[in-house]
Amino acid sequence: MQQLIRESSLFREVSAQGLNQVLGSGILRSVEGGGFYFMQGDPAAHAYVLVSGRVKMVQIAPNGQQITLRIMTPGQTFGGIAILQPQAGYPATAQAEEDSAAMAWDTAHLRELAKTEPSISLNAMQLMHGYITELQERQQALVTGRVEQRIARILLKLAADSGKKTEDGILIDIPLTRQDVAEMSGTTLFTVSRTMSEWERNGLLKIGRERVIIREPHGLVKIADDLAR
Amino acid sequence: MQQLIRESSLFREVSAQGLNQVLGSGILRSVEGGGFYFMQGDPAAHAYVLVSGRVKMVQIAPNGQQITLRIMTPGQTFGGIAILQPQAGYPATAQAEEDSAAMAWDTAHLRELAKTEPSISLNAMQLMHGYITELQERQQALVTGRVEQRIARILLKLAADSGKKTEDGILIDIPLTRQDVAEMSGTTLFTVSRTMSEWERNGLLKIGRERVIIREPHGLVKIADDLAR
DNA sequence: TTTTCTATTTGCGCCAGCGCAAAGACAAAT
DNA sequence: ATTTGTCTTTGCGCTGGCGCAAATAGAAAA
Structure with missing residues (x-):
């Protein structure tokens, strides 16, 4: 579990003492299958690292149609935008596909941690960059592909x-x-x-x-x- | 022009002395209409703030079809991923629609600046978050809309x-x-x-x-x- | 086993949007 | 005024993919 956090996309490269702080300030949340970690538009209060189970990131269009963005497996980060002002709403909904658990950090702690451990910011940016790339590829496929x-x-x-x-x-x-x-x-x-x-x-x-x-x-x-x- | 940089999406909220460093370490590049600031996939070496003219962000699909992501106007930032390791390639191509000029900062300077001015990182994340939202909205429209x-x-x-x-x-x-x-x-x-x-x-x-x-x-x-x- | 529930397949009809080609309309250059 | 180049419109035919409804098939529960 510590192992998982240490190697997670959000906290990799964080120093040993930093990691202790990280582990100390996170809380564990578990959500049963079908439940939600957060819904699209909710104020982005927490960033999560999935510990067990599977979580699906979905968007729900105004007409009710669903778009599944990604299916997360343990070690992956979701809700990482919480590093920003929480006014920023989550851009998608995180739904547990089966019983699951995730560590969570709130905005205040994250920013505190990021101050002493700059790699957290960089990791977060890296993550966002990854999403952007993925979204662009998908968009391309939608427009140009059959x-x-x-x-x-x-x-x-x-x-x-x-x-x-x-x-x-x-x-x-x-x-x-x-x-x-x-x-x-x-x-x-x-x-x-x-x-x-x-x-x-x-x-x-x-x-x-x-x-x-x-x-x-x-x-x-x-x-x-x-x-x- | 300093005004523009100070209010740009990348450097807003930077302190007065920080801003001097910023202005000192940036270089001005001008590109004529039809020319490129960078192409999709190029190593992300510079972040830009548009000073004059118009710049179009485009993606080119394998089959040659183009997708225009956004049209930038002065004060807007493009190529902001350069804060990350430059190994990350630019996710899109920046083409000048008309004669234009932009201030540019390279990865090394940016990271240096970000160290003393954390708002730069936050701004960059804010920018990325904006893109993500925009891309998601567009994707939603593509899938669900006529x-x-x-x-x-x-x-x-x-x-x-x-x-x-x-x-x-x-x-x-x-x-x-x-x-x-x-x-x-x-x-x-x-x-x-x-x-x-x-x-x-x-x-x-x-x-x-x-x-x-x-x-x-x-x-x-x-x-x-x-x-x- | 039988029932029940949910996932899957398949036939059928339909139409939004694509692609081409040819003609028309502007704007700038000569 | 004429030419040239680019942008725009429009007719025509076509088809990929959608949506519905009804049948079928698995899996789990009773």
Whole structure:
């Protein structure tokens, strides 16, 4: 657990004594599956490092449609904007997908810590930079790519993040509904189902209820990178 | 000019002596219309504050299609990620739309300055947070909204940023081609033309070559916010 | 086993928006 | 006034992907 914090994206490179302060000033929060750490727009009062479980960052559009931004695994940071004035609202909602726990630091402590440990600020910026890059890539895909490509990319990304090798291919080791994939790729449940079924017929995937195994990553990559439009 | 820097998004709230250092360590670069301050992927060596002219931030997709992220006006910061390790590449390309000039600071100086003036780090984070919010909003619009809505929003945003009141309505005070609008709203030149012509017929807009006047902002807002889909 | 609940598939119809091509309208240069 | 180059409009045809509804299939509970 200390290990996890020390290597977390927010506190890596923090000195030994700094780390003690960090550990001392954080509090542990646990949220059961389906619950929320915070909702989009809430004043950004805490930054979190996930300790156990899985947490989904989602956005909810005015019309109620959901967009899943990312699925976090232990060690990852969310709500990092809390370093700024808490007036800044959280830009997304953090929902636990299963029972989970996370360490939390409030704005005041964070700023205090950042004063003596500048790497915290840098880490936070690094994180934000990462989000920006990711968002831009996604936006690019949305504008320039076909739905098919977007789905392929999401599957590959999931495989990279939580893939496990099996004899059949790479298993995406999270319960994953077609709806989930749709929310991540900006399309509908139906289109995802049709597309993935097609891929199963071609032998690219092996799919089951809430399960995806990638048989031929290479084939997916080819689809994802295909320039033709 | 000092005025501009003092009030810029990157250096606001910096102390008087800090500001002197800032002014001393920056260099002035000018780029003629069509030229580039930097290209997407270049190592992020400098952060800039625009002094004069207009600069467009664009992304170029693998297939060559362009996405315009924002159009900067004097006082705004671009390339702010340079505070991080320059290994981080710029996430977008900065192209001058007309003859322009900008103050530039390199990574080493920035970090030095940030050490004594912590507000610089905070400003940078604030900036990044702004981008993230903007990108997320745009992504949401891309996924959930109709093309019509996206165009309406872009026009409203442009009006907010560079609108000038005239007797006919709000003039968007930048030369703006249909292609530009298309790149910002993630659609095509043709669709933009058709949509805007329609709006002109309905009296919402008055349009000309590279010119847009919003006659009834309220009508556009209604389209932009319309939940029906 | 049977029931119940939720996830998934699939047929069908539909239309928003794309892409091309050709014509028209401006603005600046000659 | 004429030319040249760029921006804009518009007709036409096409199709990817959406949305609904009904059927099917798994998994878990009873």
